Amino acid sequence: MGKVGETTLILDLDSLEHNYNYLRAKIKPETKFLGVVKAFAYGSDMVTIAQKLEQLGADYLAVAYVSEGVLLRKAGIKTPILVLHPLASNFDDLMAYRLEPSIYSRNILNQFLEAAKVQKQKNYPIHIKFNTGLNRLGFSENDVEFIAKETLQNGCIKIVSAFSHLAASEDKNERDFSLKQIESFKKLSNALKDSLGYAPMRHMLNTSGIINYPEAQFEMVRSGIGLYGYGNQTEVDAQLKPVATLKTIISQIHHIDANESVGYNRAFKSSRPIKSATLPIGHADGIGRQYGKGKGFVTINNHKAPILGNVCMDMIMVDVTGIDCKEGDEATVFGTEKSAEKFALGAGTISYEILTAISQRVKRVVTGA
CATH class of the missing domain: 2.40.37.10 (Lyase, Ornithine Decarboxylase; Chain A, domain 1)
Structure with missing residues (x-):
């Protein structure tokens, strides 16, 4: 573009494509890719970035709140959208726009079940969040039987994925902790699979996880900051392009x-x-x-x-x-x-x-x- 005449944020979609392809090349062809577009796509433009990621073939998108997902649906985005922190007050809008909630506690599961029953949903897709050490949101090992029982007794929901979040994937000094998180997630997701009688998709890796722990890519990975040109490591930053x-x-x-x-x-x-x-x-x-x-x-x-x-x-x-x-x-x-x-x-x-x-x-x- 030419010279700016005012304060302007310039968004380069060619750089976004470069970053997407770089990260895609780090995983297996069959591994699904989720692009995180919360917070106005990391302060850029959520609709524009989501449209480009949809064009590039991203399998999923993720937002933090229901209102962000509604905005994308109204803009014509068809790709499945995971809502990472849904609130019960927004469940009606979530289902109306076919957004998929992260369910992270017994309380939020019960509230969503009630809302789904009222809406007469059948096999509505949900994602189960496990806490493996970040201690922010998520179920624990003691909740697995409860999750499976409620899911199987209520045909209104269907668990499509189980996931967790690494706390320090970019910090090589915390490698032992990250490996313990990965092993904990394997144990939890396997227990959930055994209790359900089917295997939901699994995902745990963020941008730094994709780079440092590719062996734990499971069926899907999630990238946020990497798509926008930052890898939390100097050598990775050199391979990415700021959007x-x-x-x-x-x-x-x-x-x-x-x-x-x-x-x-x-x-x-x-x-x-x-x-x-x-x-x-x-x-x-x-x-x-x-x-x-x-x-x-x-x-x-x-x-x-x-x-x-x-x-x-x-x-x-x-x-x-x-x-x-x-x-x-x-x-x-x-x-x-x-x-x-x-x-x-x-x-x-x-x-x-x-x-x-x-x-x-x-x-x-x-x-x-």
Whole structure:
């Protein structure tokens, strides 16, 4: 695309396709692939990304909440959609739009059974979530008989998959813990199969799991952050392509004298004459206050421009001393050359946070196929 004239998030679908093919190549041809598109597809554009993944042949999509799945169905997405954290208050909408719930506790199973009975469902697809060590959501070993009994007694539901989630798949120092999780999941899923008399599909691997534990790919894998160009490991990042590039422009340039301050609370005070540039992007756009005071930086004409003082709601000021630039020039917050991971690192956080924080008021532009 040409030069941006405002704060813009550029989404490259060719990069998404590259990442999908890279991850697909790491698993067996018969292994199914689930693309995670929750949180506006990691802060990008959920419908656009889902449409592309459907075109590429993804077997499943996953969202966090029912409302996200409804949005995809209304946009014409036909691919099966797993809802990772459904709430009982949304079960009617979930069934109306043929979304598939993750069932993670006795309480939520009972509530879904009641809702499915009222709707006169038959063999409605559900997914059983097991807790193997993340300790966030999930059934335990003691629940297997209960799950099977309720499922077999009630023809309104059918378990189509059992799954779990690795807690530290990217951390090689936690390999023993990850292997214990995998063995625990095998035990739980086998017990469920024996109790049901049939074998639901199994899935456990996330992006880092696909890379580090391919032997545990079972019948399906799930990828979120990898699809968007981040692999949580330097060597994997080098093989992926960031899908999102965040750019903005210089609104105004100021010449700041020694002993002058910049921004709210006079958080930056200059010890020498400098040149600052004001950019139309702030914490209402997803650039949190933690990136202020030099912890974050943008790139202007191939030069690093640190953030001066506090991040404002709609603006940041950056140090462009020594940079040949003018009002209207582009500034890149993150993208291919400087990844979101590198930007986030300055504030001690991770790519997931900065990506998913990008406000919906930021203009989206799609490039690629």
